Amino acid sequence: MSVAQQSPLTDVTARRNLKPGEKPFGIARLLAFAALAIMAVIWLFPIVWALATALKTETDAAAGDLSLIGESGISFDAFAAVLAEGNVYIWAWNSLWTSAVITLITVAISAMAAYAFSRLKFRGRSALFFMVIASIIVPPQVLIIPLYYQMLTFNMVDTYWGLILPQVVMAPIIFILKKFFDAVPIELEEAARVDGAGRFRVFLTVVLPLSKPILGAVSIFVFIQAWNNFLWPFIVINDTLLMTLPVGLQTVISAYGVQYAQVMAQAILAALPLIVVFLFYQRQIVKGVATTGFGGQ
Amino acid sequence: MRDLKTLSTEPRRNREWWVAAGFLAPFMLAFFMFVIWPMAHGIYLSFTDQALTGAGGNFVGFENYVEAFTDPTLWGAMRNTVWFTIISTVPLVIIAMTMALLVNTGLPGQWLWRLSFFMPFLLASTVISQIWVWIFNPEIGAANSVLTGVGLEPLSWLQTPHLDLISITIATVWWTVGFNFLLYLAALQNIPDLQYEAASVDGAGRWRQLWSITIPQLMPVTGVVFVLQILASLKLFDQAYQMLPGSTDTSRPIVQYIFEAGFVGYRFGYASAISYVFFALILVVGIVQITISRRKVQR
Numbered sequence: 337m338s339v340a341q342q343s344p345l346t347d348v349t350a351r352r353n354l355k356p357g358e359k360p361f362g363i364a365r366l367l368a369f370a371a372l373a374i375m376a377v378i379w380l381f382p383i384v385w386a387l388a389t390a391l392k393t394e395t396d397a398a399a400g401d402l403s404l405i406g407e408s409g410i411s412f413d414a415f416a417a418v419l420a421e422g423n424v425y426i427w428a429w430n431s432l433w434t435s436a437v438i439t440l441i442t443v444a445i446s447a448m449a450a451y452a453f454s455r456l457k458f459r460g461r462s463a464l465f466f467m468v469i470a471s472i473i474v475p476p477q478v479l480i481i482p483l484y485y486q487m488l489t490f491n492m493v494d495t496y497w498g499l500i501l502p503q504v505v506m507a508p509i510i511f512i513l514k515k516f517f518d519a520v521p522i523e524l525e526e527a528a529r530v531d532g533a534g535r536f537r538v539f540l541t542v543v544l545p546l547s548k549p550i551l552g553a554v555s556i557f558v559f560i561q562a563w564n565n566f567l568w569p570f571i572v573i574n575d576t577l578l579m580t581l582p583v584g585l586q587t588v589i590s591a592y593g594v595q596y597a598q599v600m601a602q603a604i605l606a607a608l609p610l611i612v613v614f615l616f617y618q619r620q621i622v623k624g625v626a627t628t629g630f631g632g633q
Numbered sequence: 634m635r636d637l638k639t640l641s642t643e644p645r646r647n648r649e650w651w652v653a654a655g656f657l658a659p660f661m662l663a664f665f666m667f668v669i670w671p672m673a674h675g676i677y678l679s680f681t682d683q684a685l686t687g688a689g690g691n692f693v694g695f696e697n698y699v700e701a702f703t704d705p706t707l708w709g710a711m712r713n714t715v716w717f718t719i720i721s722t723v724p725l726v727i728i729a730m731t732m733a734l735l736v737n738t739g740l741p742g743q744w745l746w747r748l749s750f751f752m753p754f755l756l757a758s759t760v761i762s763q764i765w766v767w768i769f770n771p772e773i774g775a776a777n778s779v780l781t782g783v784g785l786e787p788l789s790w791l792q793t794p795h796l797d798l799i800s801i802t803i804a805t806v807w808w809t810v811g812f813n814f815l816l817y818l819a820a821l822q823n824i825p826d827l828q829y830e831a832a833s834v835d836g837a838g839r840w841r842q843l844w845s846i847t848i849p850q851l852m853p854v855t856g857v858v859f860v861l862q863i864l865a866s867l868k869l870f871d872q873a874y875q876m877l878p879g880s881t882d883t884s885r886p887i888v889q890y891i892f893e894a895g896f897v898g899y900r901f902g903y904a905s906a907i908s909y910v911f912f913a914l915i916l917v918v919g920i921v922q923i924t925i926s927r928r929k930v931q932r
Contacts, residue, residue, distance in 0.1 A: 364840075368738050368740060371731075371735055372736065375732060375735075375749075375750070376750070379749045381775075382753070382761075382765070382807060383752070383753070383764070385767075389767065398773055400773030400778060401778060402775060402778045445663065446660060448656045448660065449659075452653045452657045456653040456656065457649055458650040464657075468664065471669075473915065473916065475868050475912070477891065478672075478675065478915075479668070479672065479908075480891070480895070481675060481908055482670075482678055483667065483671045484895070484896075486670065501667065504667075505667050507664075510660070535652045536652075536656075539656075566758050567870055571892075581757065581759075583759075585759040586759050586875060596773075600763070600764070600767060603760045603764055606760050614748075614752060625812065626815045626818070626819040629812060629861075
């Protein structure tokens with residue numbers, strides 16, 4: 337086992353320093369720096385442009401030039417207009433709490449199942465595990481028609497349960513957590529069991545605390561997925577007041593018509609929560625996504 | 634000896650079965666409800682003329698599948714999907730690898746590079762669609778301002794057949810390249826420093842090290858990223874639907890056709906059949922991947 341595999345998290349933030357004998361400002365490094373800078377400018381441009389548009393008056397936004405600040409200077413009119421519409425708050429709140437609940441349920445039930453697959457011996461274990469892992473190949477898009485039909489049968493269309501429940505099954509998470517539990521030394525659990533603790537108690541008091549980093553990593557991944565999910569919420573929710581942010585925004589694109597500054601103000605507001613969280617927790621998010629992203633393989 | 638062992642573990646095994654059932658029940662319940670059952674029910678629906686309105690539901694045999702294979706719209710959607718997968722996967726792998734190689738040189742500004750390249754991936758599809766519809770605006774969009782600025786003709790990015798799917802590809806590359814970038818960056822960090830040191834001692838320069846250590850070491854990851862990207866690109870829906878709500882025959886991806894058949898045309902039976910045609914396409918890619926990775930293991 338290599339050192340990299342022993343660490344539960346894929347570290348992508350370590351920095352490779354200069355090689356011995358390498359000049360800090362060689363021509364190659366300058367060229368690499370220039371290439372990076374150009375790409376960064378291209379990649380940042382759409383977001384900067386959206387923000388610049390949102391801070392213009394509608395007249396300046398429609399002028400069609402590339403200036404970052406409009407002729408009438410910086411204006412918060414577009415943000416004020418969007419925020420005056422109450423629905424944005426409701427959608428943001430719906431997105432926040434449903435994503436949190438999805439994350440909580442997904443991680444809880446996946447951790448329990450992964451523990452059983454990793455530690456408990458029972459008939460049919462490998463067959464069941466194989467079935468769960470094989471389901472990774474089934475795209476959720478294939479299931480939307482029968483799932484919607486099911487929701488109709490259960491009267492769960494246009495309910496939070498109908499929105500949340502179908503999103504809590506994430507087989508790759510089981511795979512990642514099982515791999516992690518497999519690597520936890522069994523002696524730690526056996527000590528607790530000798531003291532008379534039952535399986536579930538050992539799971540709660542010994543295994544889960546040891547798994548905090550990996551649980552954090554998968555939680556971040558699940559939350560981002562849920563927060564940004566579009567197709568299922570779009571299908572199962574028709575009531576404006578129950579919508580999540582991505583779905584709600586889609587419905588008002590036409591309502592704003594040609595008011596570009598307002599459309600961009602809305603996009604920036606919707607993007608803001610994750611951007612702010614990312615600025616504060618870049619390391620954790622990057623690690624979490626890299627770890628989980630490879631996990632399915 | 635063997636009998637004795639079996640005897641002594643048998644009761645414990647039985648007890649473990651109940652414990653395991655307890656641990657597994659919540660996930661398995663959800664798994665059967667929201668994956669296995671819909672999968673089975675979808676197959677059933679695909680052999681009926683079930684409508685969203687509740688009408689129909691009669692068994693029609695292979696009628697839906699026969700219709701699917703002779704439906705020019707489905708074939709068009711298939712073609713668009715495969716075309717999009719090709720033109721998006723290649724840049725999404727190459728650009729991601731380039732970004733990771735450059736960032737991994739340890740140049741100052743790590744925080745900024747990661748922020749610029751990865752942040753778009755965190756945005757909801759609706760947000761990126763709104764931003765790019767604005768950039769691609771045919772009259773006053775930034776994309777055309779750039780084109781006319783350098784003396785080129787402006788384009789109707791999202792209103793021209795064939796160009797529309799390329800415009801969606803551009804937005805998609807910008808949106809999701811950060812994910813592949815992270816996977817590459819993680820892989821680069823895992824190449825042991827020792828190999829570079831040994832190469833340095835042998836007098837290999839940076840360029841030589843790139844071609845004889847870094848790139849070969851990245852090959853397994855590239856395989857993984859390729860497959861993940863192909864599978865992701867085949868599922869195109871969000872941004873295509875949002876940027877081109879009135880889809881055209883040159884842009885409509887297959888998932889959008891499933892959506893349109895089911896929720897616009899109300900034909901649940903037919904939409905289920907298309908879903909399974911789409912699933913077959915995904916399975917083919919999956920099987921190819923498994924075959925390739927197995928061959929690698931054998932070697």
